[in-house]
Amino acid sequence: MIINKILNVDDYYYDVFMAISESLTGFSVNELQSTGLAETYYQHILNQIEMATFIDFLNVSKNVLDNAENKDQLKNAISSQIMDNPATQQIAQSVITLWYLGTWEGAYVNDRSYKEGLVWNVMHAHPPGAKQPGFKSWETKPVNSNS
Template identity: 75%
Template sequence: MIINKILNVDDYYYDVFMSISESLTGFSVNELQSTGLADIYYKHILGQIEAATFIEFLNTSKTILENSYSQDQLNNAINAEIIADPGMQDMANNIITMWYLGTWEGAYVNDLSYKEGLVWNIMHAHPPGAKQPGFKSWGVKPVNSNS
């Protein structure tokens, strides 16, 4: 039964999920895994939508990833086969939002998802109230400070 297979994180669907997440977010698989949320996000999606819908998205992603030999080909294929299809685009948008903000359809996946959202890396900031920058950090100029 396919549902038992997809819930096994060692299956190739998980690898496809991580690879397409890398392409959609611009962060490497290692960076995504370092959030500690990869398995949780994969399983969360399965709990939120029908497995068949997710599998369709992953099969389309798998085909794109296997048939792309350059970054340009990959970007063009994602635009043509995922972004151009409203259902696939919704799934891609939800996955991007989940990685960046830690939310799925407006609700945080868990407490860690807020802390580990990719948005904080992009902003060179920390999540207020969750990860403090450290003692005496106020005396250090921000990374992109013009002053």
């Protein structure tokens, strides 16, 4: 897979982080960028774990992304080389949690991370107390409504 240059962040590893985040979360890089938290999350991780550990994770991720020729190979490689690897498993799980819930080791990264968690998109909901669904939204049936 090709890792494209994303935005104007000059850090090579940022592009790898975004590409592996796309594969781990199932959301496109554009969707992840639309949270407005991509650079914040990247910097947060850099401040939370040893840089060498994070770079090792990103190097493994880059190899997985570069060597996969199709989505099935990518899925299998992520499973075997990242999720089943004790050296990368915890970071991968933390990255997934970060994007979906906005938390790192149980704490919210910032005020926006709760509001922009991917979990709300998956649930077709809004974060209670943070983003309201909009005027007269109660008139629209939920997406998966059987009634």
